[in-house]
Amino acid sequence: MSEQVSTTAVSADKQYGADDIQVLEGLEAVRKRPGMYIGDTTIRGYHHLVYEIADNAVDEHLAGFCKNIYVTIHTDGSLSVDDNGRGVPVGPHKSGKDAMEVVYTVLHAGGKFDGGAYKVSGGLHGVGASVVNALSSRCQAESHKNGTHYRQVYHKGIPDGPVEKVGPTTRTGTIVTFKPDLEIFKEPGMAFDFNTLSNRFREIAFLNAGLHICLTDEATGKKADFQYANGVAEFVSFLNQSKKAIHNEVIYFKGEKDQVEVEIAMQWNDSYSESIYCYANNINTHEGGTHLVGFRGALTRTTNSYASQKNLLKDFKESIEGEDIREGLAAIISVKVREPQFEGQTKTKLGNAEVKGIVESLVNDKLADWLDRNPGTAKTIVTKCVEAARARDAARKARDLTRRKTALDGGSLPGKMADCQERDPAKCELYLVEGDSAGGSAKMARDRKTQAVLPLKGKILNVEKARFDKMLSNDEIKMMISALGTGIGKENVSADKIRYHKIIIMTDADVDGSHIRTLLLTFFYRQMPEVLEKGYIYIAQPPLYRAKKGQSETYLKDEAALTEHLLKTGLDSFEVKGKKVETAELRKFVLGIQKFNSLLHSSSRKYDRDVLYFLLSKVTDLESTLKDEAKLTKALTELKSWIAAQPTLGVTEVDFTVQTTDGKVEAVVETTRYADRMKTVLSSDMINFSEIVEIRSIWNHMQSISKLPMTIVKGSEEQSFENYNEFYEDIMENSKKGIYIQRYKGLGEMNPEQLWDTTLNPENRNLLKVTIDDAVAADETFSVLMGEQVEPRRKFIQDNALLVRSLDV
Numbered sequence: 041m042s043e044q045v046s047t048t049a050v051s052a053d054k055q056y057g058a059d060d061i062q063v064l065e066g067l068e069a070v071r072k073r074p075g076m077y078i079g080d081t082t083i084r085g086y087h088h089l090v091y092e093i094a095d096n097a098v099d100e101h102l103a104g105f106c107k108n109i110y111v112t113i114h115t116d117g118s119l120s121v122d123d124n125g126r127g128v129p130v131g132p133h134k135s136g137k138d139a140m141e142v143v144y145t146v147l148h149a150g151g152k153f154d155g156g157a158y159k160v161s162g163g164l165h166g167v168g169a170s171v172v173n174a175l176s177s178r179c180q181a182e183s184h185k186n187g188t189h190y191r192q193v194y195h196k197g198i199p200d201g202p203v204e205k206v207g208p209t210t211r212t213g214t215i216v217t218f219k220p221d222l223e224i225f226k227e228p229g230m231a232f233d234f235n236t237l238s239n240r241f242r243e244i245a246f247l248n249a250g251l252h253i254c255l256t257d258e259a260t261g262k263k264a265d266f267q268y269a270n271g272v273a274e275f276v277s278f279l280n281q282s283k284k285a286i287h288n289e290v291i292y293f294k295g296e297k298d299q300v301e302v303e304i305a306m307q308w309n310d311s312y313s314e315s316i317y318c319y320a321n322n323i324n325t326h327e328g329g330t331h332l333v334g335f336r337g338a339l340t341r342t343t344n345s346y347a348s349q350k351n352l353l354k355d356f357k358e359s360i361e362g363e364d365i366r367e368g369l370a371a372i373i374s375v376k377v378r379e380p381q382f383e384g385q386t387k388t389k390l391g392n393a394e395v396k397g398i399v400e401s402l403v404n405d406k407l408a409d410w411l412d413r414n415p416g417t418a419k420t421i422v423t424k425c426v427e428a429a430r431a432r433d434a435a436r437k438a439r440d441l442t443r444r445k446t447a448l449d450g451g452s453l454p455g456k457m458a459d460c461q462e463r464d465p466a467k468c469e470l471y472l473v474e475g476d477s478a479g480g481s482a483k484m485a486r487d488r489k490t491q492a493v494l495p496l497k498g499k500i501l502n503v504e505k506a507r508f509d510k511m512l513s514n515d516e517i518k519m520m521i522s523a524l525g526t527g528i529g530k531e532n533v534s535a536d537k538i539r540y541h542k543i544i545i546m547t548d549a550d551v552d553g554s555h556i557r558t559l560l561l562t563f564f565y566r567q568m569p570e571v572l573e574k575g576y577i578y579i580a581q582p583p584l585y586r587a588k589k590g591q592s593e594t595y596l597k598d599e600a601a602l603t604e605h606l607l608k609t610g611l612d613s614f615e616v617k618g619k620k621v622e623t624a625e626l627r628k629f630v631l632g633i634q635k636f637n638s639l640l641h642s643s644s645r646k647y648d649r650d651v652l653y654f655l656l657s658k659v660t661d662l663e664s665t666l667k668d669e670a671k672l673t674k675a676l677t678e679l680k681s682w683i684a685a686q687p688t689l690g691v692t693e694v695d696f697t698v699q700t701t702d703g704k705v706e707a708v709v710e711t712t713r714y715a716d717r718m719k720t721v722l723s724s725d726m727i728n729f730s731e732i733v734e735i736r737s738i739w740n741h742m743q744s745i746s747k748l749p750m751t752i753v754k755g756s757e758e759q760s761f762e763n764y765n766e767f768y769e770d771i772m773e774n775s776k777k778g779i780y781i782q783r784y785k786g787l788g789e790m791n792p793e794q795l796w797d798t799t800l801n802p803e804n805r806n807l808l809k810v811t812i813d814d815a816v817a818a819d820e821t822f823s824v825l826m827g828e829q830v831e832p833r834r835k836f837i838q839d840n841a842l843l844v845r846s847l848d849v
């Protein structure tokens with residue numbers, strides 16, 4: 041059916057030319073050192089692949105040709121990005137290959153096709169589609185252009201064959217579908233995270249006014265649509281959504297000079313924190329750079345000159361400083377530059393010198409103009425700045441006072457704190473422990489040489505709602521500050537003076553515990569961001585379960601670990617009628633059943649689970665059945681009676697139609713469960729869908745252990761199971777016998793020895809490092825959790841059971 045594009049008539053016996061060898065070497069280099077191209081191969085690098093592909097579509101939008109981007113997480117672990125741009129180029133390229141093949145196999149080839157095209161995005165690493173292709177077990181590129189649908193498929197970056205013409209088409213655009221290679225992304229549990237992707241695509245949509253991005257997760261049916269006609273202005277409203285803005289209108293301006301495009305949006309709220317995010321070519325420049333410097337300078341200058349011109353400073357003698365003006369300011373600075381220079385430790389600092397002056401003069405002009413035109417709002421803003429300056433003055437006095445006091449005390453540490461003996465910060469750890477009783481146990485249990493313990497009583501002050509000066513009068517905070525030795529205040533912290541390189545938050549696994557943890561994290565995030573950025577903050581993970589069998593004890597961190605443990609210890613060998621199955625094989629079998637169930641579940645949006653189960657278990661020759669209308673009709677008729685015979689399945693109605701078009705058989709099965717109707721589409725293609733391939737292979741493995749019904753011999757008795765799940769339930773029940781399982785509700789239930797074993801001992805303990813990758817999401821999280829508005833907080837807590845998860849990406 042598919043026909044080869046004539047210009048790339050390379051046949052199976054094609055000769056390798058110098059170009060091919062270069063391509064192969066290039067792909068190999070990427071696979072050998074993926075970190076050099078995408079940063080790392082953790083879950084972050086894994087998501088980075090998506091951004092690389094999506095950036096090409098965003099570029100097509102910036103070039104003026106693409107309105108919609110559809111991103112879909114598929115059930116088989118692949119993801120596709122579908123844009124309605126002009127379609128990736130196809131046809132002969134000077135290298136002799138097809139242009140499409142060049143884009144997806146030659147390093148740094150992307151975007152070099154139409155000469156002066158406006159290419160500004162290109163991801164943090166900006167490495168292009170070929171890198172994603174090289175790191176994917178399978179990748180498929182499709183281009184719809186000139187009325188033709190073209191396609192090329194690759195494995196680990198190597199084309200399966202030439203670009204094919206699939207058939208005619210009426211649309212235009214590009215679809216890239218890829219599945220990251222798990223040989224590269226080796227950590228367990230790699231999967232696309234809806235929230236992570238959703239945050240990034242929301243951000244991209246904010247930064248590119250008008251662009252529509254739709255994200256769908258096929259497994260869960262979750263969908264997110266982003267489109268903002270007012271771009272960055274709406275971004276600022278979003279930043280302020282859980283705060284109280286002090287003026288209604290978002291201040292917005294844009295300008296362009298020397299091919300540098302600048303967009304700025306800003307609005308003050310009544311909080312005390314600053315939320316300024318700056319972007320260069322859609323990339324969050326965490327480390328700032330020339331655009332931020334230009335913005336800050338102009339903001340300070342313009343506001344001061346307006347204030348004195350209008351006589352708003354009155355009796356305030358000092359000048360208002362930048363930080364006073366930025367208190368409570370939410371702002372987005374977005375620049376688009378042709379040749380961005382990214383500098384700094386994480387390459388997120390904009391270096392282009394020319395940008396500073398451009399941003400500065402734009403803000404000087406337009407902000408002054410805006411203030412002149414809005415005198416009422418201008419007064420509100422300046423009054424707030426003056427207030428902040430006064431508070432800063434008071435805080436400085438208070439801080440001097442605390443400094444002097446600690447000096448008088450001889451720098452002694454709080455009485456409740458048990459310090460460690462070691463003085464080298466790299467070796468020192470500070471445990472912040474919830475409650476005096478757990479704190480007491482921790483003091484007894486710890487390694488005195490390197491571990492310090494500070495018990496925190498009750499809840500520390502909510503720093504999101506309190507200004508600096510008030511915060512310093514809080515006992516718990518004071519204790520922590522003097523213990524850490526860094527000083528306090530966003531601009532005044534010296535993280536290099538810190539006395540511990542691990543600050544470990546240890547709270548109970550309950551609602552209060554997570555509240556206290558959130559309060560502490562907010563404190564560090566707002567007041568010592570550098571300490572967080574350096575990666576000094578950790579979260580202890582005390583175990584949730586203790587399993588005891590005879591003399592041996594095991595601590596288990598969560599539900600999944602408990603199941604895993606039960607499987608390991610509780611399973612013995614057993615005998616299927618006629619053959620003995622050894623422990624290792626049995627374990628594999630039981631895990632197989634588990635996996636089979638989870639695959640059925642994750643495919644259940646696309647395939648009714650009972651229809652799928654029937655096809656796998658009752659249809660003997662699925663390949664030929666799916667290709668033959670008569671056979672398929674017969675099988676589906678059997679499905680109807682199979683379902684009718686089992687009312688417990690909950691399926692009240694089954695209907696189907698089978699049709700053959702152009703020699704291709706397709707069936708639609710409609711199932712009704714109570715009020716839910718769903719359609720399952722069956723065709724001969726499905727045999728090759730990877731979720732079907734995987735589930736069939738597990739099914740075959742289970743069949744090789746025992747066919748159904750399975751009969752188990754237990755001594756002189758026999759027990760029969762109709763399906764594998766019954767057997768699974770039975771064996772899990774048995775595996776708990778003789779095992780005592782304790783569920784810990786709080787740290788207080790552990791004695792010092794247990795606390796040492798599970799949570800303090802560096803050999804055994806499980807620490808989560810807190811990192812903030814997504815600053816906007818983190819800011820939002822803290823504002824929602826700690827701010828004044830009740831409704832967003834209630835919703836957030838409902839949606840995100842564990843805050844730590846969202847921080848620890």
Ligand code: 0RA
Pocket residue numbers: 096097100123125126127128129151153154157214
């Ligand atoms: C260069 C030129 C043309 C299209 C593209 C790049 C393009 C690339 C990608 C990658 C993903 N989506 C894309 N959309 C467009 C147009 C060449 C022509 O005019 O035929």
